[in-house]
Amino acid sequence: MKDKNIVILTGAGISAESGLSTFRDNGGLWCNHRIEDVATPQAFFRNPMLVHDFYNSRRSQLKDVEPNAAHQALAKLAAKWQGKVYIITQNVDDLHERAAKNTNKPPILLHMHGELKKARCAESEKVFEWDGDLSTETPCPCCDKKGNMRPHIVWFGEIPLYMEAIQLLLKECSLFMSIGTSGNVYPAAGFVHEVRSFTDAHTVELNKEPSQGKSLFHEKIYGNATEIVPAYIDKILTGQVKLTA
Ligand code: OAD
Numbered sequence: 001m002k003d004k005n006i007v008i009l010t011g012a013g014i015s016a017e018s019g020l021s022t023f024r025d026n027g028g029l030w031c032n033h034r035i036e037d038v039a040t041p042q043a044f045f046r047n048p049m050l051v052h053d054f055y056n057s058r059r060s061q062l063k064d065v066e067p068n069a070a071h072q073a074l075a076k077l078a079a080k081w082q083g084k085v086y087i088i089t090q091n092v093d094d095l096h097e098r099a100a101k102n103t104n105k106p107p108i109l110l111h112m113h114g115e116l117k118k119a120r121c122a123e124s125e126k127v128f129e130w131d132g133d134l135s136t137e138t139p140c141p142c143c144d145k146k147g148n149m150r151p152h153i154v155w156f157g158e159i160p161l162y163m164e165a166i167q168l169l170l171k172e173c174s175l176f177m178s179i180g181t182s183g184n185v186y187p188a189a190g191f192v193h194e195v196r197s198f199t200d201a202h203t204v205e206l207n208k209e210p211s212q213g214k215s216l217f218h219e220k221i222y223g224n225a226t227e228i229v230p231a232y233i234d235k236i237l238t239g240q241v242k243l244t245a
Contacts (some may be wrong), residue, residue, distance in 0.1 A: 004174035004243055005079060006236075008074060008107075009191055010089045010096070013180020013208055018224045020093055023181045024182050040156045048136050055151040056133040059116045062093055070179065070229035071099035077233045078107035086160075086169050088182060090188050091152055092116045094150060097104055112160040112188065113225070118152035133227040135179050171198040175236070178204070183211035192216045200244045206232060 012022035020026045037043050042096045067075075078085035078100065082204040087096055096115050100106035103183050116209040119130035121140045128141055129150075154160050170176070176195040183189045195201050204219040205211060206228050214220060221228050235241050 004083045005086065005169070005172060006077070006175045007086045007088065007169050007173040007195075008176070008177045008179060008183060009188060010074075010091060010179045010180025010190070013092055013182075014070050014225045015065075015068075015091055015095050017070070017210075017224060018068045018093075020065055020095075021060065021209065022180075022182075024184060029055060033197055035156055039153075040071040041158065044150060044155070047062060048150075052134045052151070053135070053154060057117060058092070059130070060133070062116060065093075065095070066101035068226050070225035071095045073230040073233040074107060075100035075103055077236060078101040079105045082239055083174075084108060086173075088112065088180070088191070090165055090185070110162045110166060111155070112162055112166065114151070114153040114161065116151070116153070119149050120152045121148050122150050123148050143204055146206065153241070158210070164185065166191075167194070170194045173201050175197060175202045175241070176201050177206060177232075178211070178217070179206045179211075179229060181207070181211060183213040189213055202241065202243050204232070204241075 016033050024031045027223065033054060036050050044051045075088060087107045088110045089096060090113045092114050096109055098105065117130055118127050119134055120127045121142050124142050125143045134149050134151065136147050136151045139146055169190055173195060176192060178192060181188065189212060192203050193216055195203055196216060203217045205214060205217040206221050209222060210220065210223065221232060
């Protein structure tokens with residue numbers, strides 16, 4: 001049983017207790033910024049500096065936060081589970097990577113909405129590791145042109161990354177966990193439906209409150225990620241979770 005694959009979808013809620021804002025909770029990022037101003041290709045065309053400033057400040061915030069017990073529990077699961085553990089994350093932070101940096105068998109991570117610590121050339125699509133700020137004056141490492149660099153982030157109206165690989169994973173998993181996501185944004189919000197349509201995998205939602213897709217999950221556990229995720233991972237590792245429904 002332990003060689004079966006586990007697929008985990010994570011959202012902003014898993015990083016909330018590390019100190020990163022979610023999007024739709026009270027005081028969340030979309031309460032203080034309009035999506036149309038900072039998270040669409042049109043916004044970047046109209047006012048690139050406003051968009052750069054939004055992502056620069058989020059990138060710089062990563063220096064002040066650490067992975068929490070929920071990120072660490074998922075790293076522990078990947079290290080101990082004989083099968084593969086895939087984390088499909090909507091998060092653009094690097095806390096899953098940092099939680100697993102000292103393990104021999106880290107989870108396989110798919111950042112479907114991009115990564116704050118990467119930037120790319122809008123012309124060549126080449127992607128670069130990026131630690132500092134971006135501006136309209138930043139010369140592109142590949143073509144040296146100014147104004148070509150953009151955050152490596154999937155904006156509204158753009159197609160999420162790794163979708164082909166994700167579709168395959170959803171059809172092959174034996175356990176699907178959704179952690180810290182409100183289930184408002186597709187395609188991620190539809191993943192549980194795909195798992196239910198194509199597999200007999202057990203599906204579980206771990207979140208602070210019921211998500212939009214709550215009725216589609218076999219099991220639901222509500223509370224803070226730093227408490228409920230480590231407890232659930234221990235149940236998996238001690239054989240107390242029956243994988244297929
Ligand atoms: P949301 O802000 O929509 O939802 C966060 C969820 O986490 C909510 O359901 C909260 O109840 C839950 N939550 C908050 N604190 C928690 C905690 N301590 N423990 C457990 N759960 C907690 O964030 P996402 O669902 O990730 O996309 O948002 C999805 C996408 O919408 C984002 O990737 C982003 C956004 O627009 C883009 O920018 C393209």
